[in-house]
Amino acid sequence: MKKVININFQGRVIPIEEPAYENLKKYVESLRAYFSNEEGKDEIVNDIENRIAELFNEKMKAGASFITEEHVEAVISSMGRPEQFDEISMNDESASSQHKQYQRSEHPRGNLFRNASDKLIGGVCSGMGSYFRVDTTIIRVLFVLLAFGSFGFMFFLYIILWAILPSKYITEAVVRRKLYRDADHKVIAGVLSGIAQYFDIQVWIPRLIFLIPVLLSVFKETFPFGFPIFYGFSGSLLLTYIILWAVIPKAVTATEKMEMKGEKIDLESIKHKIQDELQGVKKHIDENKDQWASNIKTKSTAFAEEVKETAKPAGRGFLRFISAIFKVFVFFILGIIALTLFALGSVIVISGVSIMPLKNFFPNTGMIQLYGWGSILLFFLLPIVALLVYFFRKLAGIKSTSSWLGWTWGALWTLGWISITLLFVTISKEFKRTGQVKQTVQLQQPSTGNLQLMFTDPEEKFYPMDWFDLSNETDEEMAVINGLRLSRKEDSILMNNMRIRLQKSKDDSFHVSIVKRARASNAADAEMYAEQINFKVEQTDSILNIPYGFIIDNKSKFRNQQLIVVVEVPVGKEVYVDRRANSLNWFNIRGGNGLTFNMEDDYDNESWRPGVWYKMTASGIERMGDLSDPDAPGQPPLPDSPIDPEEKIERLREEIREKEKELKSAAIKFNKKDTTIEMVSGANGSNNKISSVASAPEQTASKGNFQILFRALNLLKLAR
């Protein structure tokens, strides 16, 4: 449905569709611009208009009830567009050279002005744009970027320039390149092609730049380093592309296409110009020193006037000035917000990509997948993109002609809300019921009469989830932070969502049982998942080796599996739990009505701590050693206590030295990376050779040493 309007064209009334009229108007304007330097420009354009009117008349006589876009298009193509004239026309040399001269000197760069005819605030950027013959939008974006980068320096520069530069109505459009989307040479939307046109480079250059990260991601297997970055980077590029797509207008009319190809941005000439000008300024200063004082005075008065002008509706006098400054300020704040959002969007994309490996472990029914993507794209990314688009459109001075864009944003975001709600509901369902399985471990009663719970690391190496995949270090601290560790093949994860519980035994022997838990939408499934937890405890006399975490493969998925090792200690017997129990991560996800997640950093709220010997008494568990003396052997300081690591190491050394009496020989070798401990103990009458090799990451040398020394201490206790 198009509106048909009547126009008076060359003295005739012509009914014409509105869009067709717009095209016709633009075409005539482009002709006028093209012939603007010709001697009889009015006559030429008039003749052409005349002819067009005649052709329209013919169309009407042939039975058309009004002029359509197709008619206009046909007429224009038979008349030819201005950019075709240079190629085929018989415009003689002088005309086309005149034309070039028009581009070069018609609008002398002259002095830097503020452009009063195209301004958002004071016209500074616009003036600079016409001075350097660069698209004003680019200057504006650069300005905002710099304002962000320079912490407001640009903001002051803007005000200074506003005050210094004279204002001028630069009415004639300066012939310069404008950034358009080049729809004629497009692959997706012509963004990159338009960029290539603007910078006068081959179109494959920007395309390659945009494609490289994508290509690199494809060759992931070949380059096993830092991949999420490339994923994320290509994600950000995609985001950038979409924003550019929305922001940059498409070159439709001849004029726009001409503007797109426009004059080459000539850096050399800009340089010369600036050099010339600097010399000129020097001369000028020498000649007119005296005039300057009075000049500045008048200028500042004029500036004050203008600031008042800008802030007209706001109030009087000083208030006006304040509000003008405020306007600038708000503008830059908006810019900063937009950029922050952009950064945030990139981060979401990057981090979203880096948890991709974990995706396989989520209970992922098709619905969760769908809602998950829906929430990421529509709920999180969409508003960011929308705000950025809004902001840059503002900068580019594009006025939205239709409201469909707003409606689309709104509708899509509503979808985002729906999918995030559904996502939570669905996930919550998956974690609704708990299933529990209890297994008893066959235990031989230890000969020493006490039991020591030590953690062992799984054979397969597991790596902490590193957001940016910058390092593959097996740093203990990282594992503590992330809780989850991923196998090299990314097909299984190691979780240490487990607890150790010490209880009083009913009889006079040790009992160990393992409680496995998992969650699912129904109890039977949950029990099945709990059963699937792979966890084996091994005993060597008094030492109970407990895997430090359990492994879940991508078939059984993440079901908030939990594990409790219940140790029943008979009265009068001693028990020790590996200090690493401190870094077990216990967390809970509860579904049902809503989804709750809680995490307990503390190992346990029970009355005992790991890394200390305890004795079971009739009244309960009791710590061994003197409680009042923190340096007592039974009570080494906790790793979490805010004591200097060096101090801790010293303390542990002390302890080891004390124990050394029982040792036949002990050798601790510290290297930069590896530390070896070799000890021969004679405590049990036999020569036990205990050795431990540990690696300490370079950065945390002191912490590493601390761990090694602590292990040595444990070994000594073991040998006791």
Next chain:
Amino acid sequence: MNIENTQSQMKKGVLEFCILSIIRRGEAYPSDIIEEMKKADLHILEGTLYPLLTRLKNADLLSYRWVESQSGPPRKYFSLTDKGLSFYAELEATWRGMSSAVERVINAEGQGTRDEGQENTEGREKREEGEQPFTVDS
């Protein structure tokens, strides 16, 4: 050096001459000129014809009169002025001389280099003569 450029240069040179020659035969309306050129396989855009006509008119080579038309606004019919006629005569002489010279050059293939050289010189002289009116008027 691309072929299109050379071709359009060649075309440029003769277009003015062709247009004048069409108008010389009798009053002509721009779209008639286009039609006639089309028949002769010389395609030009209408949009480029109008500025050319205006330029020739401003150089007093052409004059026009308004003729009422049934199909639309009044039309401009162009005819040659006296100055235009003599201008055309000169152009025609140049063209005839040049085309026969060019023919001879093209057909001289395979003959002695000395002959070719002579003809080349001849051709260049003629061209220089012929070009003078162009430079004066533009």
